[in-house]
Amino acid sequence: MSKNEKEEHLAIGVDLGGTNIRVALMNKMGQILQEGSRLTEAYKSRDYIIQNMIKMINTVKGDYQIKGIGVGSPGPINQAEGRILDPPNLKSLHQCPIVEMLQSEFRDIPIYLENDANVAALAEARVGAGAGKKSVIYITVSTGIGAGIVIDGKLFVGAQGNAGEIGNMIISEKGPQVANLNTGALEALASGTAIERVGRERLGIDGGAKEVFALAMAGDSVALKIVEEVKTYLSIGIANLMHLLNPSIFVIGGGVMQSGEWLLPQLREKTSHLLFPSMRSHLMIEPPMLDHKVGVIGAGLLVFT
Template identity: 50%
Template sequence: MNIGVDLGGTNIRVAVVNDAGVILEELVCFTEVEKGPEPAITKMISMIKTLGETHQVKSVGIGAPGPLDAKRGVIIEPPNLPGWQNIELTKMIQSEVQLRVYLENDANAAALAEARIGAGKDAESVFYITVSTGVGGGYVYGGRVISGAQGNCGEIGNMIIDPQAAGAPGLNKGALEALASGTAIGKKAESVFGPGYGAKEVFQLAKEGNLEAEAIIDEVLTYLAMGIANIVHTLNPEVIVLGGGVMKSKDLMLEPLKEKVVPLLYPSLRPHLNIKLAVLDQKAGVVGAGMVPDQFR
């Protein structure tokens, strides 16, 4: 039984997670990124100590935005956590809570949860994609996260899809995240419909039959399909699991996306394409974080 910490740009979730991936108790607070790292880290330490007083836990796992160095336990410079440059997070927390602390990319943590007890359960290889404010990914093979040499395996948000397209801060020009994230949809919505329109409004308008909104979604699906085809040809996972806020509009997204991916694959791979929606929702991050310590043993 471990404590899992999901460090996000909006919320910090800290939970006691048992060996079956069940949350026994959870605490949530606002990250308040504008205040910098120290207040947020103080909150994490306080919540870990509170849960540790009433539960017998072995370790702490933290899922945090990349880029980061999981081996050294250092957050390098995540775009959605301004001011968090080269933060030795595990060292700082470990010295206060008297428990071994492990760090992992948040998408990898969510991937681990979905692979072990979620939509990818029983599959040997699972690639998890989160389409939300940004686009992230994680690869799990044989029940273990494949992190890469510097812990950045699965950083598909920076995958180049269209080198002639615009970029975004910290990303390549035409990167997948710049073209197919919730943020990208919001920017396109403002250019088409004006200020005040975002991804939520685009999906609502599309449901009402608005052709311009439907065109925005179709373009996003085209880019996302390219990214998925690249992943399939590179890693050939048994299952691709799609999560994140954008995928909640599954009626508009899932089947059209599959239809766009299939023609981009080798004919021999097309019958084996297996895309599923994530089932753990926002709990995947904190549950996966609670599983992270087992990866280091």
């Protein structure tokens, strides 16, 4: 590591998840130099979790001078206050002033907080599948559905930081009404939770998207119909975003897409048919490149925005 890199161009990324905390020392190119992970133990107290995080940061930091610490957390968050609000899988950290708590330990180091979908989008846009592209929309299809928008290398978060909440985008007025989502919202129709619900209702199974996809690949007609519906709903959502923002590329990740990565070519074709003919040749839908490190890399890159 060069002297300049040691003094000026290092950051620490923290990926705070419901299951694991990942921490990495990295440079502005997203290259990880030191890293560590441990269980979040989300059932334990706020102080226990934050102190664990501080220990991990100090371990990877060593005696290096760093430019800042970026934290990616499940939303919702209040970025202006540096506070985690009420993510379902981190109940111990509800209303947690995480930036203030970290700042009390790392007094002279700037702390940055962003939601996990946005940091994943930043990572894929800067050093992943969207590298070199002018505009990138990263969509995660997992337990829920969300998106991050990166334009000219910078996150677009909207007036109150809520840009990208596409899970609540209305896709079908005849769709289900689930939790606090709109009736017929994309997340209620095509997320992992939605696929699990429909699989239970129509197939009597509890294996979630993975089992539905396996049955579809084996030729089960009911499972095939469920998968076809999911592709339709996702393609409508992507087409809406294409007409609205016309990004250079869509990067689609998340647990559902990992289980059904074979869906991607069909999703491209289905989406293409919903676009103006002149836009079809410009549609790019690709899988992510950074896998499970996307969160920690994106968190570190917050420091260099």
